Amino acid sequence: MTFINNILKRLNYTPLPPRGEWKEFIFKIIDERVRIITAGLNLRELRSIMRGDPPTEKPNPRYKVITTSFVAHLRPRYYPQAATWFTHTFRLGFFVTFFFVVETITGIILMAYYVPFPDQAYGSILAIESNVFFGELFRDIHRLGAEAMVAFSWLHLLRTYFTGSYKGPRSFTWLTGVILLAITAWLSFTGYLLPWDQLSYWAVTVGTSITESGPVVGPTLNLIMRGAPDIGMGGLLRFYLQHVILFPLLAILFISIHYYxxxxxxxxxxxxxVEELELPPDKKKEYNRRIDLIPDLLSHEIFLIALGTFVMLAILYFRWFHSPLETHANPQSTPLDTKAPWYFWWLQGILKIDPANIIENMVNPILTPLLGLFGIEFTLELSKLLDSKFVMGLIVPPVLVAILAFLPYIDKNPSRLSSKRPFAIVWGISWIFIMLALSYMGLPEYGIETPAATRVIQDLAPEEGEGPLREIPYAELTQAHGVYTVGEDYGRDLCPDIVYQPDHDKPDDIVIGCPQLTAVFNQFSERLQIAEADGRLPDLEARIIVEQVQPGMVRVTPQVDWNDPETGEAKSYEHTYFLHENRVLGSH
Amino acid sequence: MKRVQLEIVLGTIFVLLSAAIIIILGIREPQRLADYVLQQRARQIEFGASVFQTNCTACHGSGAQGITGIAPSLRDEHFFTQRLSEIGWGSTLEDYIVSVVTTGRQVSTRPQYVGGGSPAMPTWSEKFGGPLRDDQIRAVAAYLMNFEPYALGLLPTPVPIGPVVDESTPEGRGQALFTQAGCIACHTLTGISTATVGPALDGLAGRAASTVSGLTAEEYIHQSIVDPNAYVVTGYTPDVMPQNFAEILTEDQINDLVAFLIDRTQ
Structure with missing residues (x-):
């Protein structure tokens, strides 16, 4: 023993304790290490934190952590009790951060499999879904987290607006928040292109084309963003780099500023x-009571993380959300309905407004006859001067964002109480409705006229996604070989003689006839006959042809022939759909 | 119960439930991956079918059954059992299809098929100036491979439903023949075909009567089908159009075709 202790002393180690003091000796060693790692908390303190006991020493060692630890120094020491009311914050900002972390983790995993080149990008997404264990789950979480992050950012902004929290010293915090909202939207949008499917390709093509209308630098800016006149290898790589490097770094920077x-x-x-009303002293005291980070705020945050994780997994488990993947991007074929991601529908809606045209329609009916009285022939032709895409795409949205960003410097009302800022509350609520209305206008259904026959067939089987026609079970179609003509009376069912089993695992479950094909045919007939009756499709002849073309694959062809109502010219429209029996398997 | 205690209980439950979900998904995952691969193949075949319909039917027929004199069938037994050894190809048939579609054929390998002229089959890959991406070519190959059970006679081949035309009139029958006999492979006729190997047929009825003196419109079109070299339109070379339509088609069928062309191009 003495020999070992002599050696230890020579080597500058603590000598071993005599028998009977080992327990304290080991405890002391561990305690020292723990204090160093936790930046100030020893074992006894940790134990009292876990038990919910008050601090064991003075000054409070739990505050010391926040001064000494790098990670913890980002955190507050405490919040006043009233600031932690659930109905005050709804934890929205916390969840935005939570989703950012989720995005970072799943994003890094996805980066291991994704290839940012046009000829391989789509294939690599397919490989993630078909060849990577939990690949689909990671992609779904990443997509769900992205949409949730945008949604929670907007909700966080609304909360801050309606509680008036942007006022006074917090005005700069608000400004960084608006910047973060823009960063979040752009992160989400740059990620939108990466799967390289029709949805992403055309949404981004339409999106970037807005910059093209800008004066002088517009086309150059568009070229810089796309990497070439059309989005291709250069464009995809640029969006990818923005998505995985540039904007995550900017987001981390601005989140840090905002949160600090x-x-x-x-x-x-x-x-x-609490801040502005006169309250009884005991209440005031309670509302200002400190809620410490350690342990109260932290334990609540851990609970919120558990809740958030569970809700996301549950949504995916029950398949209430699934990240879409359309067919491979095809620059040669513009889809009938291009749709921006939902958080940009408002922008798409704004672009459908033509201000020059509206002003002309308002002014000209009065101005032209008025000037006519004086013998002056004049019609206002504003649309020649104003490019609507430029005004509504490049002027209006930045102005709106600027108003939003500089709101604290515009709204000088010192009070934060709703009752003392009625104008701001009404203004805020109106903007919610304006944004909803603009988003509705952004939908492809609004304000875009599609020829009747095309629309009917497109609604039965959209170019992308499923639709009622593609959802007809293969078991039904494979027996329904034939031509079904609109106008003919087929009775209750198109093919009353067939019998099939919709689910192989349930032998007792039998369907007679082809109810789903019949339903699709009836919808097809009804809508076409309405169009015939109101003169859009005169001399209508239409049919749906169902043929077996290959083992396990049928071809369904809706055909419409009519005479053009104006020229009388014979016209026809048809679309072929190939439907394979394995197209929908298992949980898909 | 204090709020923090409730949160600890609920939080623990959430963590356990999340773990349960991950375990269940993990148990299902191998099956899901297997299903996804099958489903992916199914969608690839569907996609290949539509690519084939847009690009390949003009020469290879609407159902890949081939067009006499122009291009071979891609769904017969010979194609699935003999073709690889005939050409000396070492890899799979699917790869062979991909390779031929990608690079095309400068010259037909079989004298009985002239193809679309020169080259016999164009290069289809966008790498060599064609219109198709690699994944589209792969999809076409997947679609053709799916004919195997029909080609080998393992499954009975269903009777196709042709384009819906009125078969009771000569014009209607002629329209069906226009596709089936392969005219669409080389001639443009608005609304039906867009090929440019041979002269466009739009407005043919108006000029046919005056093209060769002494022949009526009907006689001229009839002669052009059975003996294409008798009169070759300026700018086109003789011997490109198959000389054997008189053998392939009956006299009635040729007359139906003439009636259709006159009717359609007036």
Missing amino acids: KVSREHSISLPAV
């Missing part, structure tokens, strides 16, 4: 009723 201002400079705002 909240956590260390101004705290979360108190509810206006």
Whole structure:
């Protein structure tokens, strides 16, 4: 023993304790290490945190962590009790951060499999879904997290607006928040292109084409974004790099600034009723009671993480959400309905407004006859001067964002109480409705006229996605070989003689006839006959042809012939759909 | 119960449930992956069928059954059992299809098929100036491979339903023949075909009567089908159009075709 201790002393180690003091000796060693790692908390303190006991030493060692630890220094020491009311914050900002972390983790996993080149990108997504264990799950979480992050950012903005928390010292925090909203939307949008399917390719083509209308630098800007006149290898790589490097870094920078201002400079705002109203002293004291980060805020956050993780997994488990994947991007074929991601529908809606045309229609009916009285022939032709895409795409949205960003410097009302800022509340609610209305206008259904026959067939079987025609079971179609003519009376069912089993695992479950094909045919007939009756499709002749073309594959061809109502010229439209029996398997 | 205690209980339940979900999904995952591969193949075949319909039917027929004199069938037994050894191909048939579609054929390998002229089959890959991407060519190959059970007689081949035309009139029968006999492979006729190997047939009825003196419109078109070299339109070379339509088609069928062409191009 003495021999070992002599050696240890020579080597500058602590000598071993005598028998009977080992327990304290080991405890002391561990305690020291724990204190160093936790930046100030020893074992006894940790134990009292776990038990919910008060701090064991003075000054409070739990605050020391926040001054000494790098990670913890980003966090607040405490928030006042009233600032932690659930109905005050709804934890929206927390969840945005949560989703950002989820996106980072799943994003890095997906990056291991994704190839950012046009001829391999789509294939690599297919490989992720078909050849990577949990690949589909990772992709679904990443997509769900992205959409949730955008949604929660908007909700967080609305909450901050309606509680008036952007006022006073927090005005700069608000500005960074608006920047973060833009970064989030752009992160989401750049990710949109990566699968390289029709949906993403055309949404991004339409999106970037807005910059083209800009004066002087517009075409150059468009070229820089796309990497070439059309989005191709250069464009995809540029979007990819923005998505995985540039904007994540910007997001981390701005999240840090934004969060540090909240956590260390101004705290979360108190509810206006606590801050501005006269309250009884005991209540005031309770509302300002400190809720410490360690352990109360932290344990609540761990709970929220568990909740968020569970809700996301449950949504995916029950297949309430599934990340879409359309057919391979095809620059030669523009889909009938191009659709931006939902958080940009409002932008698409704005682009459908033609301000020059509206002003002309308002002014000309009055101005032209008025000037006519004086013998002057004049019609206002504003649309020649104003490019609507430029005005509505490049002027209006940035102005709106600028108004939003500089709101605290515009709204000088000092009070945060709803009752003392009625105008701001009405203004906010109106904007919610305006954004909803614009989003509705952004839908492809709004304001775009499609020829009747095309529309009917397109609604039965959209170019992308499924639709009622593609959802007819193969078992039904493979027996329904034939030509079904619109106008002929087939009785209750098109093919009453066939019998099939919709599910192989349930032998007792039998379907007689072809109810789903019949339903599709009836819808096809009805809508075409309405169009015939109101003169859009005169001399209508239409049919649906069902043929077996290969083992396990049928071809369904809706055909419409009519005479053009104006020229009388014979016209026809048809579309072929190949449907394979394995096209929908298992849980898909 | 204090709020923090409730959160600890609920949080633990959430963590356990999340773990359960991940375990269940993990157990299902191998089956899901297997299903996805099958489903992917199914969608590839569907996609290949539509690519084939747009690009290949003009020469190879609407159901890949081939057109006499122009291009071979891609769904007969010979194609699935003999073709690879005939050409000396070492890899799979699917790869062979991909290779031929990608690079095309400068010269037909079989004298009985002239193809679309020169080259016999164009290069289809966008790498060599064609219109198709690699995944589209792969899909076409997947579609053709799916004919195997029909080609080998393992499954009875269903009777196709042709284009819906009125078969009771000569014009209607002629329209069906126009596709089946392969005219669409080389001639443009608005609304039906867009090929440019031979002269376009739009407006043919108007000029046919005055093209060769002494022949009526009907006689001229009839002669052009059975003996294409008798009169070759300026700018086109003789011997490109198959000389054997008189053998392939009956006299009635040729008359139906003439009636259709006159009717359609007036």
